[in-house]
Amino acid sequence: MFFIASKIFEFFFAPAHFFIFLAALGAALLYTRFARWGRRFAALSAAALALMAFGPVGQFLGAPLESRFPRPADDMPAPDGVIVLGGTVDEKLSAELGHTAMIDAAERLTAPIALKRRYPNARIVFTGGTAALRGSPFTEAEGVKRFWRDVGLDAGDILYEDRSRNTFENAIFTRELVQPKPGERWLLVTSAMHMPRSIGIFRKANFPVIAYPVDYRTNGKFSFILPRFAVKAIGVVEFAAHEWMGLVAYRLTGKTDALFPAP
Known part of the structure; x- marks a missing residue:
């Protein structure tokens, strides 16, 4: 139930979706006696989308998340294992094409290659x-297994968990x-922006892990650095907003140990 509710909520209230829906509502209201509200909704939506696309919104939302857990030093003691979280493979497209199609956060899958070379005895x-x-007949674990075998990482010694639908x-x-x-x-490999929520969840599950963040989208600082591309900037806003909403929802439902987990 939580999984379904979270998917429905995210569809309607993800920032880009929300303001697109609001703009469409505003346009529809222009032809009714509520035209004044229609103009307001349309103007608000246009301003919000422009700010997300060309302003520092993503930087402000994402920087606190990405700077929360720094990557451990290269000379740290060798870990016993490395856990890699999903979120990189388009399951439907991979099934249709017959090979692994990555959609985002590819560093989650490439970082373990270097980690395995550095710590050959660590379980992955x-x-x-x-x-x-x-649901889908093709799981993300299946796509990752194909990719890691193609690049030579998986020699039959990697474990795959293919039942999970969320963190x-x-x-x-x-x-x-x-x-x-x-x-x-145990090292936990996932996107830097996703790390605070992930750490809180693993702690709540009584599985202490060491953060190994990858896939950075910001420089980790509060700044007015403007994005180069609107689509990329909106993607950062969407990712950061998803994580902030997830932190609140997971805390309210008792799935994390803190609202904003700290090292």
């Missing part, structure tokens, strides 16, 4: 089923799969 676990609302299930099912022992050191 990928966790990700399908995030499709109606909460990532933590629960991965803990059940690897059954970590007290004192073991």
Whole structure:
């Protein structure tokens, strides 16, 4: 129920979607006796979308998330394992094309290649089923397995968890799969913006992990740096807004240990 509700809520209230819907409502109201409200809605939507596309909104929303958990030093003690969260593969397109189609955050899949070379004895676990609302016969884990075997990372020694649909299930099912022992050191690889919520969820699931953030979208600082491309800028706003809303929702439903988890 939580998974379905979160998908429906995100569809309607993701910033870009919300203001597009509001603009459409405003345009429709122009032909009614509520034309004044229509103009207001249309103007507000246009201003908001322009600010997201050409202003520093993404930087302001994303920087606090990405700077929350720094990457560990290169000379850290060798970890016992590496957990890689999904969110990079288009399941439907991969099934149709017959090869792995990445949609975003590809560094989640390339970073483990370097980590395996640096820590050859570390176990690697990928966790990700399908995030499709109606499910999918092709899981993200299957696509990642194909990719890692093609690049030579997977020699039959990588574990894949393919039941999870969100980060909460990532933590629960991965803990059940690897059954970590007290004192073991596990790295968690995911996008820097997604890291605070992920750490909070794994802590709540009684699976302590060490943050290894990748896929940065900002420089981690509050600044007025303007984006180069509107589509990319709106994508950063969408990602950051998704994480802030997720932090609130997961905290209210008891799925994280803090509203804004800290190191």
